Amino acid sequence: MDCFFSYICRLCLPTSTSLIMKIFIKTIGLIAALFLAFSCTNDKEKSRLFLDKGVDYLYHSAFDEAIINFDKAIECDPENFSAYYHRGCAKFNNFRYEEGKADLEKAIEINPNYADPYFNLGLYYRNINDMSMACYYFKKAEALGRPSMEDYTKYCDYY
Numbered sequence: 570m571d572c573f574f575s576y577i578c579r580l581c582l583p584t585s586t587s588l589i590m591k592i593f594i595k596t597i598g599l600i601a602a603l604f605l606a607f608s609c610t611n612d613k614e615k616s617r618l619f620l621d622k623g624v625d626y627l628y629h630s631a632f633d634e635a636i637i638n639f640d641k642a643i644e645c646d647p648e649n650f651s652a653y654y655h656r657g658c659a660k661f662n663n664f665r666y667e668e669g670k671a672d673l674e675k676a677i678e679i680n681p682n683y684a685d686p687y688f689n690l691g692l693y694y695r696n697i698n699d700m701s702m703a704c705y706y707f708k709k710a711e712a713l714g715r716p717s718m719e720d721y722t723k724y725c726d727y728y
Contacts, residue, residue: 612645612646613645613646613649615642615645615646616641616642616643616645616646616649616652617642617649619638619639619641619642619645619652620638620639620642620649620651620652620655622638623635623636623637623638623639623642623652623655623656623659624655626638626659627655627658627659627662630662632659632660632662632663633663635655635656635659636656636659636660636663639652639653639655639656639659640656643656648679649679650675650676650679650680650683651676651683653672653673653675653676653679653686654672654673654676654683654685654686654689656669656672657669657670657671657672657673657675657676657686657689658689660672661689661693666693669693670690670693673686673689673690673693674686674690677690682713683713684709684710684713684714684715685710685715687706687707687709687710687713687715688706688707688710688715688718688721690702690706691703691704691705691706691707691709691710691721694706695721700724700725700727703721704722704724704725707721707722707725708722708725
């Protein structure tokens with residue numbers, strides 16, 4: 570049975586009609602998802618999707634793209650402490666230290682029992698040679714259950 574898509578396939582691509590239809594349907598689905606994604610207000614599911622995409626960018630060192638997705642995640646759910654934490658990490662990696670510090674502090678404000686922002690704030694203060702504050706945050710992260718903190722806290726008795 571010939572149809573328009575099979576005609577296009579014969580002209581352009583050496584693939585089957587069903588493959589072209591699958592690509593077409595996926596493209597339409599992607600366009601619909603993007604349309605929905607740009608219209609969010611207080612939507613935790615959309616926030617999680619933007620967070621996941623941002624984390625992917627973060628792990629691939631695409632910090633600007635990661636920050637854009639974390640911004641969208643926060644726009645969809647202003648209480649998404651994980652988005653603030655990851656955006657803070659991306660900003661640190663992008664040499665925007667004060668902005669990153671503010672995001673980590675916001676993550677702690679939203680969820681004071683989340684150990685990772687404390688650890689990263691400890692790293693921030695260690696890098697600026699404020700060992701007293703670094704130790705405070707390292708010990709806090711350790712108290713909240715962050716594993717393998719011995720190397721970070723072993724000199725804290727001196728501060």
